[in-house]
Amino acid sequence: MAAVDTDTPRDAATAQESIFRRNLHSFAANRLALGSAIVVLLFILMAVFAPLVAPHDPAETDLFRRLQPPAWMPGGEWSYLLGCDALGRDILSRIIYGARISIFIGAAVVLVATTIGIIAGLAAGYLRGWVDTVISRVVDILLGFPYLIFAIGLMAMMGPGLINIILALVYKEWVIPCRVVRGETLATRELEYVEAARALGAPGRHIMLREILPNILSPVIVVSTIRMAHVIILEASLSFLGLGVQPPTASWGAMVADGRAFILQAWWVSTFPGVAILLLVLAINVASQGLRDAFDPRFHE
Amino acid sequence: MSLARLIERLLQLVPVLLGVSVIVFVMITLTPGDPVEIMIGDQVVTPELEAAMRHDLGLDRPVHERFFVFLGNAVQGDFGESFYHRRPVIDVIAERLPATIELSLVALLIALATAIPLGVLAAIKRNSVLDRLATVGSLLGVSLPGFWFGILLLMLFAVHLQLLPVSGRIGFSSEIEPITHFLLIDTLLRGRPDAFLDALSHIVLPAITLGLPMTAILMRVTRTSMLEVMRQDYVTFAEAKGLARHRVLFRHALKNALIPTVSVAAIETGSLLGGNMIVETVFGWPGLGRLVVESIFVRNYPLVQAAVLFYAVTYVMLNFVADILYTVLNPRVKL
Numbered sequence: 001m002a003a004v005d006t007d008t009p010r011d012a013a014t015a016q017e018s019i020f021r022r023n024l025h026s027f028a029a030n031r032l033a034l035g036s037a038i039v040v041l042l043f044i045l046m047a048v049f050a051p052l053v054a055p056h057d058p059a060e061t062d063l064f065r066r067l068q069p070p071a072w073m074p075g076g077e078w079s080y081l082l083g084c085d086a087l088g089r090d091i092l093s094r095i096i097y098g099a100r101i102s103i104f105i106g107a108a109v110v111l112v113a114t115t116i117g118i119i120a121g122l123a124a125g126y127l128r129g130w131v132d133t134v135i136s137r138v139v140d141i142l143l144g145f146p147y148l149i150f151a152i153g154l155m156a157m158m159g160p161g162l163i164n165i166i167l168a169l170v171y172k173e174w175v176i177p178c179r180v181v182r183g184e185t186l187a188t189r190e191l192e193y194v195e196a197a198r199a200l201g202a203p204g205r206h207i208m209l210r211e212i213l214p215n216i217l218s219p220v221i222v223v224s225t226i227r228m229a230h231v232i233i234l235e236a237s238l239s240f241l242g243l244g245v246q247p248p249t250a251s252w253g254a255m256v257a258d259g260r261a262f263i264l265q266a267w268w269v270s271t272f273p274g275v276a277i278l279l280l281v282l283a284i285n286v287a288s289q290g291l292r293d294a295f296d297p298r299f300h301e
Numbered sequence: 302m303s304l305a306r307l308i309e310r311l312l313q314l315v316p317v318l319l320g321v322s323v324i325v326f327v328m329i330t331l332t333p334g335d336p337v338e339i340m341i342g343d344q345v346v347t348p349e350l351e352a353a354m355r356h357d358l359g360l361d362r363p364v365h366e367r368f369f370v371f372l373g374n375a376v377q378g379d380f381g382e383s384f385y386h387r388r389p390v391i392d393v394i395a396e397r398l399p400a401t402i403e404l405s406l407v408a409l410l411i412a413l414a415t416a417i418p419l420g421v422l423a424a425i426k427r428n429s430v431l432d433r434l435a436t437v438g439s440l441l442g443v444s445l446p447g448f449w450f451g452i453l454l455l456m457l458f459a460v461h462l463q464l465l466p467v468s469g470r471i472g473f474s475s476e477i478e479p480i481t482h483f484l485l486i487d488t489l490l491r492g493r494p495d496a497f498l499d500a501l502s503h504i505v506l507p508a509i510t511l512g513l514p515m516t517a518i519l520m521r522v523t524r525t526s527m528l529e530v531m532r533q534d535y536v537t538f539a540e541a542k543g544l545a546r547h548r549v550l551f552r553h554a555l556k557n558a559l560i561p562t563v564s565v566a567a568i569e570t571g572s573l574l575g576g577n578m579i580v581e582t583v584f585g586w587p588g589l590g591r592l593v594v595e596s597i598f599v600r601n602y603p604l605v606q607a608a609v610l611f612y613a614v615t616y617v618m619l620n621f622v623a624d625i626l627y628t629v630l631n632p633r634v635k636l
Contacts, residue, residue, distance in 0.1 A: 138320075140317050140320070141321055142324075144317050144318070144321045144613050144616060144617045144620075145321065145324075145609075145612070145616065146571060146572060146574045146612055146613070146616050147575055148575035148578060148579070149574065149575050149593075149608075149609055149612045149613070150609075150613075152578065152593070152594075152597070153325070153328050153605065153609040156328075156332070156597045156602070156605050157328050157331055157332045229444065233444075236446050237446065237448060240446075241582060241594055242598070243597070253446070253448070256446075256448060256449050257448075259452070260452060260583070263452060263455060263456050263460055270449070270452050271453070273449075274446060274449030274450075274453070277446045278444060278446065278449070281444040281446070282440065282441070282444040285440060285444050286440065
């Protein structure tokens, strides 16, 4: 902390950075949040390097290993640590590859939705008038649908597939960052420095992107990370219902669904992919709470 | 709140509901697969007959006309025929609805009954072990994927311990002549306590699964607002007056602390609608959610669309009720 405070903020940019660094320090001081962020990072690394990490080919079937139990149970093998599914595929390898789907879809949806939400929210909050009316109406209408039902309806319409899942979720997801950005923009646009920029004759686009956006980015990033956990559960739910990525691609939700038929004789098929979802979502939730506490000034004690 | 305000708020719903129906209509129109071809299936028909079917369904008219026909029919509850059941969609939905409503209400009840006492206790005994457990529990509650939690409950209570049934709404031998179509009520009305217990044993696991995220959220809200209220002057004053602490907490603080809980509960009731699809699928619950999921796979689109519209309208109305409830409970808020 002390090292940061000794920085003399010469201009706005360094002042901004030192606040950022101070926030980063207070995030790092939160052990639980930091640990969770590391867990999330490990999941990401696991997904990226899946071919190197996975002990087996996730699609390789072996009927002699049909429903083979985990290693520590009788009949298990250490090279198939978490056992095998009904087609004799290695569950651990499928979980490792499944992380790619969950993380890719989660990140893609949140990234695209946040970008759209920022543009729409800035336009609505700064320009006001009919732009605000139109955007706010669309937001109200989209909020009229329960999320999962909206996504299910779209998936029924568009058919399964990776891009379609991302689209189906983005169509509604952008509303959430949009509302945050709109609210923050409304509050910021009346501040003196924005008025000063206006008085100097800066064009609207410059004010929105260079003056307002950098100052409202913190809450937007915090909301986005929290949303990522929701999106991962939604994707898993769609996959569970059979509306997600199609087999043989491994996805956690579909793996849990596959195991449903075998809960009498092979509990491990459904259980382990679910543990993976829980761990990742929990880690994201805890880490993003830490982020919120550190980066959102309203939570500073 | 004045009547004029209420009417104004109701009128504000009109554009939202209209927009919602436009979106549902666009979903219908863009859905791949021609309804006439789906209805014909493998049968051989003449082009004339096909054209006649198309005319009957109004598919030969321009899009905007079709939208108003759709809207007019929807208002009258006419959503066409379910391809699969060969019966009006609205009848099929009405048949499945009581099971879904019953499940949602029990889930709501379980959530309220656990979340409020736990939230209040966590606030009163702040930073105690119980408070920490409640915090961890509520974090777990929002992080658990519902479908997986349901399967875990099934494996533990139905398969391993064999205490509860695996699926369905009631056992074969307990089936009774329906009155209200809510089995927990009907079994009692018919004087069949054994059947009531049977229905209860069927609903417990799905209702817990459905209510879990809501419990987590409500617990957090109750705890926060209780802490907030306990800091207020009038609570301090009541304590200073020498009133017993539990009396202050339960007569003064709790009543006000529950205002946010009730409003959030009303909003979250809407989110139960989405959870229903998952939970009904896991537990083979014969409700609307499972029907919708099944309908997607047999390409029974009229039903899917009617259900999506129905869910959306219900959701909008529930949020409206939540708004009104919040204002009525909290007179300081002006709409």
